[in-house]
Amino acid sequence: MWPNMPLDYVKLPKDKNGIHYGLFVDSELIAVLSLFIIPDQKTAQFRKFATLKNYQGKGYGSQLLNYVIGEAKNQKITKIWCNARIEKIAFYKKFGLQETKHTFVKNNMSYVIMEKPFLTQ
Numbered sequence: 490m491w492p493n494m495p496l497d498y499v500k501l502p503k504d505k506n507g508i509h510y511g512l513f514v515d516s517e518l519i520a521v522l523s524l525f526i527i528p529d530q531k532t533a534q535f536r537k538f539a540t541l542k543n544y545q546g547k548g549y550g551s552q553l554l555n556y557v558i559g560e561a562k563n564q565k566i567t568k569i570w571c572n573a574r575i576e577k578i579a580f581y582k583k584f585g586l587q588e589t590k591h592t593f594v595k596n597n598m599s600y601v602i603m604e605k606p607f608l609t610q
């Protein structure tokens with residue numbers, strides 16, 4: 490995700506509140522994604538989604554994201570969302586996430602908030 494930055498750069502103050510998912514191949518952790526349920530909003534945000542460079546483009550990230558979307562659906566929440574890098578919009582659309590009108594720039598990178606509503610349970 491940020492291969493040139495120290496590990497501390499990807500740590501979040503709220504990490505202890507997240508559910509941290511990992512996909513392993515031959516006992517090696519090759520893809521990660523963290524899910525943060527925000528009870529006040531009844532939503533869940535996923536963050537820190539990344540696959541090791543050598544394993545990208547082989548379907549592992551999709552497997553992990555599909556799994557986490559399924560897990561999120563089992564929670565009492567109305568939608569899952571993320572801050573998507575602009576170049577990832579088409580990728581997330583494959584999972585039913587849609588762009589919102591909320592965009593921002595952070596560390597010279599452009600983002601748009603994307604979301605996938607769940608039918609209310």
Ligand SMILES: CC(C)(COP(=O)(O)OP(=O)(O)OC[C@H]1O[C@@H](n2cnc3c(N)ncnc32)[C@H](O)[C@@H]1OP(=O)(O)O)[C@@H](O)C(=O)NCCC(=O)NCCS
Nearest residue numbers: 490538539540545546547548549550551572573574577580
């Ligand atoms: C985003 C990220 C986590 C996706 O992980 P991944 O393991 O590469 O995901 P997948 O392999 O499932 O899909 C990646 C692409 O490969 C394609 N793909 C998947 N399996 C494939 C296969 N067997 N053969 C060919 N292509 C395949 C997917 O369709 C997808 O194409 P697209 O990018 O044109 O939409 C990864 O690219 C990454 O770590 N990027 C850097 C960090 C980052 O940008 N994180 C997201 C921030 S919003």
